[in-house]
Amino acid sequence: MTQGSEIAGKASFEHIRYAQLWEDADVLCAALPQEPGKTLVSICAAGDNALAMLTLDPARVVVVDLSRAQIACLHLRVGAYRSLSHPEFLELMGSRPSDQRGALLDRAIADLDEETRAFWQARRADVITYGAGGVGKFERYFRIFRTKLLPFVHSKKTIDDIFVPRSKAERQVFLDTRFNTWRWRLLLNLFFSRRVMGRMGRDKAFFDHVEGSVAQHVARRIKHAAVDCDPSQNPYLHWIMTGTHNDALPMPWRAEHYETIRNRLDRLDIRHGALEAFIDDGDKADGFNLSDIFEYMSPDIFSKVYGQILSAAQPKARLVYWNMMAPRRVPPAFDGSITTCTDQENRLKAEDKAFFYSDFVIEEFQG
Numbered sequence: 275m276t277q278g279s280e281i282a283g284k285a286s287f288e289h290i291r292y293a294q295l296w297e298d299a300d301v302l303c304a305a306l307p308q309e310p311g312k313t314l315v316s317i318c319a320a321g322d323n324a325l326a327m328l329t330l331d332p333a334r335v336v337v338v339d340l341s342r343a344q345i346a347c348l349h350l351r352v353g354a355y356r357s358l359s360h361p362e363f364l365e366l367m368g369s370r371p372s373d374q375r376g377a378l379l380d381r382a383i384a385d386l387d388e389e390t391r392a393f394w395q396a397r398r399a400d401v402i403t404y405g406a407g408g409v410g411k412f413e414r415y416f417r418i419f420r421t422k423l424l425p426f427v428h429s430k431k432t433i434d435d436i437f438v439p440r441s442k443a444e445r446q447v448f449l450d451t452r453f454n455t456w457r458w459r460l461l462l463n464l465f466f467s468r469r470v471m472g473r474m475g476r477d478k479a480f481f482d483h484v485e486g487s488v489a490q491h492v493a494r495r496i497k498h499a500a501v502d503c504d505p506s507q508n509p510y511l512h513w514i515m516t517g518t519h520n521d522a523l524p525m526p527w528r529a530e531h532y533e534t535i536r537n538r539l540d541r542l543d544i545r546h547g548a549l550e551a552f553i554d555d556g557d558k559a560d561g562f563n564l565s566d567i568f569e570y571m572s573p574d575i576f577s578k579v580y581g582q583i584l585s586a587a588q589p590k591a592r593l594v595y596w597n598m599m600a601p602r603r604v605p606p607a608f609d610g611s612i613t614t615c616t617d618q619e620n621r622l623k624a625e626d627k628a629f630f631y632s633d634f635v636i637e638e639f640q641g
C-alpha cells in the first residue's frame with residue numbers, strides 16, 4: 275500500500291512510467307557528499323541513479339518509490355548487473371542492438387522474486403523490441419515523436435549530423451541553419467503542448483503546478499543541449515533522436531562503473547512506499563536524491579514535506595533535486611537552516627546533459 279503522499283491520490287502508478295532515468299547521474303553524484311560510508315536516500319524512478327550513487331561508496335542507499343512498477347525496474351537492473359556481462363547489459367537495456375534480449379531477460383530475472391519475474395515476463399515482447407530501457411510510458415512518447423513525426427521534419431542525415439563532434443560556435447551554426455527550421459518549431463509546439471504531453475507522456479496531474487508553455491521551455495533547453503553542451507556526449511539526446519545510446523551512455527551504464535556497482539548491490543535497501551514513510555521510520559541520512567518530486571506538490575505540501583526531510587537529515591546533509599517547470603527551492607520556513615550551494619549548482623547546471631530541467635538545486639542542511 276502506498277502511504278502519505280499528495281500525488282499518490284492523483285496519478286495512477288500501475289504502469290512503468292520511466293523505464294530509464296532522465297536525470298543526469300554525473301551531476302547528481304557530484305552534488306552529493308563525497309566521503310565514503312554515508313547513508314543516502316534516493317527516489318527510485320527507473321533505479322539508475324540509485325545505482326549510480328553506489329559509486330560514492332556509501333554504507334547504504336535507501337531507495338523509495340510510490341510505484342511498484344518503478345521498483346520492479348530497479349530489481350531488474352539488480353538481476354542484470356548480477357548475471358550479465360557489461361555488453362549484455364547494454365543489449366538488454368536497449369543501448370545496443372540485440373537479437374538475444376529474450377534470453378538476456380530470462381537470465382536477469384531468474385533469481386528475482388516471483389512477483390517481479392511475472393511482471394517482466396508479461397513485458398517480454400516489449401523488452402525484446404525496445405530494450406528494457408525503452409518500455410515506459412515516457413519512452414513510448416519519445417518513440418512516437420521519433421518514428422511518426424520527426425521524419426516529416428528532419429532527414430536521417432540531419433539527425434545523424436547532430437552527433438558529429440564540433441566546436442561550440444559550429445554547433446550554434448548547425449542549430450540555426452540546419453536544425454531550427456519552421457517545421458521543427460511547428461512540431462515542438464504541437465507535440466509539447468500540455469494536452470498532448472499530458473495524454474501521452476506525463477500524467478495530467480503532474481502539470482497542476484507547472485508554469486509557462488512546455489514547448490517554449492523545451493526550445494530553450496534544446497539550445498543548452500545542442501550548443502552549450504556537446505551533443506555527441508549526450509545519452510538523453512541520443513535516445514530521443516535515435517532510440518539508442520551509441521557511445522554516449524548514462525553514467526551508471528558505463529563500463530568503468532559496472533564492476534563497482536555490481537560489487538555494492540547489497541548496499542541497496544529497496545522500499546516500496548512514499549519518501550514520507552522513510553522519514554517516519556526515524557532513519558537519518560547524509561544525502562537525498564529527490565528527483566523532481568517537489569514539482570508534483572503544491573507549495574504548501576512542498577513546505578511540509580521539506581520540513582519532514584530535514585527532520586530525517588544529518589547535519590551537512592545535501593538535498594539534491596531538479597525542477598522542470600515549477601520553481602521549487604527551500605521554502606521560506608526553513609531558509610535559516612539551509613545553505614544553497616550556488617557556485618556548485620551553477621557549475622553543474624552548465625554540464626547537466628538531461629536538458630528538460632530548468633533548475634538543479636543543491637541545498638545543505640546546517641543541522
Ligand SMILES: C[S@@+](CC[C@H](N)C(=O)[O-])C[C@H]1O[C@@H](n2cnc3c(N)ncnc32)[C@H](O)[C@@H]1O
Nearest residue numbers: 279292295296297319339340341344548549567
Ligand atoms: C518524480 S518522478 C520523475 C522521473 C524523472 N524525471 C526521471 O527522469 O525518471 C520519479 C519517481 O518519483 C516517484 N515519486 C513521486 N513522488 C514520490 C514520493 N513522494 N515518494 C516516493 N516516490 C515518489 C514516482 O513514482 C516516480 O517513479
